[in-house]
Amino acid sequence: MADPSAVAHAPGLSIAESPVAVSLLRVRSPDTGLTTALGDAFGLEWPTRPNTVGEGRVRAAWLAPGEWALFDAAEVLAAPVTAALGERLHHLSDVSAGRRLWRVEGERARELLAKGCGLDIHPRSFPPGSCAQTVLAQVAILLIAPGGDGAFSIIADATLAAHLRLWFAEAVQEFIA
Amino acid sequence: MLLIPCPWCGPRDETEFRCGGQSHIQRPEPYGAVGDQAWSDYLFTRANPKGAGRERWVHAFGCRQWFNLVRDTRTHEIAAVYPMGAPPAEIAAETGR
Ligand SMILES: [Zn+2]
Numbered sequence: 001m002a003d004p005s006a007v008a009h010a011p012g013l014s015i016a017e018s019p020v021a022v023s024l025l026r027v028r029s030p031d032t033g034l035t036t037a038l039g040d041a042f043g044l045e046w047p048t049r050p051n052t053v054g055e056g057r058v059r060a061a062w063l064a065p066g067e068w069a070l071f072d073a074a075e076v077l078a079a080p081v082t083a084a085l086g087e088r089l090h091h092l093s094d095v096s097a098g099r100r101l102w103r104v105e106g107e108r109a110r111e112l113l114a115k116g117c118g119l120d121i122h123p124r125s126f127p128p129g130s131c132a133q134t135v136l137a138q139v140a141i142l143l144i145a146p147g148g149d150g151a152f153s154i155i156a157d158a159t160l161a162a163h164l165r166l167w168f169a170e171a172v173q174e175f176i177a
Numbered sequence: 178m179l180l181i182p183c184p185w186c187g188p189r190d191e192t193e194f195r196c197g198g199q200s201h202i203q204r205p206e207p208y209g210a211v212g213d214q215a216w217s218d219y220l221f222t223r224a225n226p227k228g229a230g231r232e233r234w235v236h237a238f239g240c241r242q243w244f245n246l247v248r249d250t251r252t253h254e255i256a257a258v259y260p261m262g263a264p265p266a267e268i269a270a271e272t273g274r
Contacts, residue, residue, distance in 0.1 A: 050185040050240065064240040065185065118190040132186065133239045135193060140238050 004103065007168045010175035013106040015168050020101035020155060023074040025081060026091040027066045034088060041084035053131045053144055061131040061144060069142060069155070100161045102168070105151035108175055113152060115171050119143070121152075137167040182258050183236045184244050197233035199223050200245045201265050226250055229268045233261070 004018035027034060030048075039046035044056025047068065054060045059071040070077055074094035081092055104113060110121055116137035120126060123145070130145040139160045144153040156164055179191035205211045205219050224230060228249055235243045247257040247266050257266040 051187075064242060118192070134189070135238050 004101075007102065007165055008172040010106075010108070010172045011177060012108040013104075013112060013172060013175050015112075015172065016103050017161070017165065018101050018103075019096065020099050021071060021073045021076075021096045022099055022155060023070050023072065023077055023092055023094045023096070024063070025068045025070055025077075027085065027088060030066050034085065037084040038081070041080040051130060051132050053129050053147075055147065061142065063133060063142070098158050099155050100158045100164075102154040102156070102164065103149075103151040104154065104168075105146070105149075109146075109152055112168075112171055112175065113143075116167060117141075117143070121145070137164060137171075139164055179253055179255070181234065181246070182255065183239060183242070184258055184260065185240045185242055186236060189236065189239060193236060193238040194234050195237045197235060197243065200231040200233045229256060231265055231268070 004016035007015040007017050009015070032048075035046040035048050038060075039054065039056075042054075042056045042058045042060065044054040044058070044060065047054040047060055047062040050062055052062050058077065061069045061071075063069055073096060074092050078092060081090065113121060113136065117134060119132055119134045121143070126132070126145050128145050128147045132143050134141060134143055136143070136154065136156075139156050142153075142155040144155075146152055154164075180188045181191055181194050182188050183194075202219065205215045211219075228251060229247050230250055231245055231247055233243055234246055235241065243261050245259050245261060245263065245266065246255055247268060248255050256269070259266050
């Protein structure tokens, strides 16, 4: 995987863009037995609550009832997913080629994102372990709250990468002294 | 801007949603016996309440789930949110129908 490339910098703010390994897992009407098996397979508390993230051998983000984003290549995930789900009909697709990742970090990260995103991302309502599909600069994104790494993760369609890159570059201007 | 309570994601900006129009519209059956009037009512005739109405909404930029809500067309007040397939929500005072 290529090194992240810096999109913009300012005091208390850095934005880097990179490819991302991400797959989508879909299961109809998941029950507790199924989500426990998935959690055990990847060593994490499986995110069954809406808009939460689980971290273990993979990072799993809740997207919709019975749908998760798993941050790895499908070829890596397929064996443990199949082992956990057995005969249960499921769908695992690698969407890495169609997505890009931005990491936004620094003490002014929230201020920057607030310029293009209406979601309340204060830790009071968007604590570590939260994720949300929402809109940033008119683009549909998956936003993940900063955890141990201290950075917001933003995943968006690769086709819109140029637009977001320009938006970040423009939005960061007011933070440059 | 409305703050719409998605049953899964909680309150989100109106711009994340799309409205799917009036809820609880039943396709007339059986196929062979549906006359032109019933079919055109099904396709085109809608309530136009001045007051509370039941609508379908989808959280298009979020969890992409459909749900029903009761919205007052005068005040935008959202009185109820309930799942697809549930019976029509009670409306306190059916005004202006
Ligand atoms: Zn939602």
